[in-house]
Amino acid sequence: MPTLTIHPLMARIECHEAETLLDSLRRHGYRVPHACRNGVCHICTADWVAGEMPDKARYPSSLSRTNSQADQALVLLCQCIPKDDCEITMPDLKPAHFIEPVELTCRIESITAWSGSVFGVTLEAPAGKLPEFHAGQYVQLLIDGQEGAFFSLASAPGKRSFELHIQVVPGHESAEKILEALQANSTVRVRLPMGKAFLAEAPRGPVILAAAGTGFAQMKSLYEWLRASGYLGDIHLFWGVRKTAEFYALPTLSGWEDDPNLYCHTVSGDLSDNEWQGHHHELLRVIGMANLDWPTAQAFISGSPAMVYALSDELEKKGLGAAQIHSDVFEYAPR
Numbered sequence: 001m002p003t004l005t006i007h008p009l010m011a012r013i014e015c016h017e018a019e020t021l022l023d024s025l026r027r028h029g030y031r032v033p034h035a036c037r038n039g040v041c042h043i044c045t046a047d048w049v050a051g052e053m054p055d056k057a058r059y060p061s062s063l064s065r066t067n068s069q070a071d072q073a074l075v076l077l078c079q080c081i082p083k084d085d086c087e088i089t090m091p092d093l094k095p096a097h098f099i100e101p102v103e104l105t106c107r108i109e110s111i112t113a114w115s116g117s118v119f120g121v122t123l124e125a126p127a128g129k130l131p132e133f134h135a136g137q138y139v140q141l142l143i144d145g146q147e148g149a150f151f152s153l154a155s156a157p158g159k160r161s162f163e164l165h166i167q168v169v170p171g172h173e174s175a176e177k178i179l180e181a182l183q184a185n186s187t188v189r190v191r192l193p194m195g196k197a198f199l200a201e202a203p204r205g206p207v208i209l210a211a212a213g214t215g216f217a218q219m220k221s222l223y224e225w226l227r228a229s230g231y232l233g234d235i236h237l238f239w240g241v242r243k244t245a246e247f248y249a250l251p252t253l254s255g256w257e258d259d260p261n262l263y264c265h266t267v268s269g270d271l272s273d274n275e276w277q278g279h280h281h282e283l284l285r286v287i288g289m290a291n292l293d294w295p296t297a298q299a300f301i302s303g304s305p306a307m308v309y310a311l312s313d314e315l316e317k318k319g320l321g322a323a324q325i326h327s328d329v330f331e332y333a334p335r
């Protein structure tokens, strides 16, 4: 199966036998400009970088604006069925399954105090505007003076309403101000979606969802979307908190009890029978003991950069490649 490398995204996709590059790209969630699909409109072009280009796929030299090498190396994606690995450049191509972020004024539907100083906030998009996002992505609340108000979407896409989990620890000024602003107003401006740690297609292997604290929100969105989309595979959920009271969503977990393929592991720092050292050691230990087909798994991790990188290293030792491990930390705190 030939592999296509896409520059400058540095993404790699597998091409099926007898499949054009246009179809391979679209099958993997890339939005590629195209129209006729039969080599006439010349819209589906890309720069050919490496590999053997089939003659049929070559951009017609009679249409070249110049005789430059660049023109000669243009390929028509709808006509290109690669025999071997190849590489193209498409400077304007957005990542797979990319959704352009938009700003919406949302109604604040409800704010509910849960345990552990966590508040469940439900927002509703304006009538006729379904908020577009993938499970696992996050939003920014556009509140004056609170530039860092980023929160994971805690519900699955497909509805006008969506849920956020906001922890307001006393003394944590910015979270207090965000909550005050939400409580004092009936609407809030929201920018969404953001984040690359998401699922747009059900995976083939098991799924690992590992979260610390309110990182549970992202895992809830992923879990609900996976089951709503018909995914029947094993889901291993690991949730670690510092104090038992911070398990703020236990009723949600109870509601998932009948799922035979969900394996829930909760780890709290104040239980006497673990080795919690004020960090995430116990969570890592429990995850490491799980019985699953590691090399085929997809893992999503939400927590502090230290926790995410420690777990990521463990997962790599278990056989997961970098492309199978997803976390927003990789974007905002690269190491």
Ligand code: FES
Pocket (backbone or CB within 6 Å): 033, 034, 035, 036, 037, 038, 039, 040, 041, 042, 043, 044, 076, 077, 078, 079
């Ligand atoms: S889509 Fe028209 S030439 Fe490829």
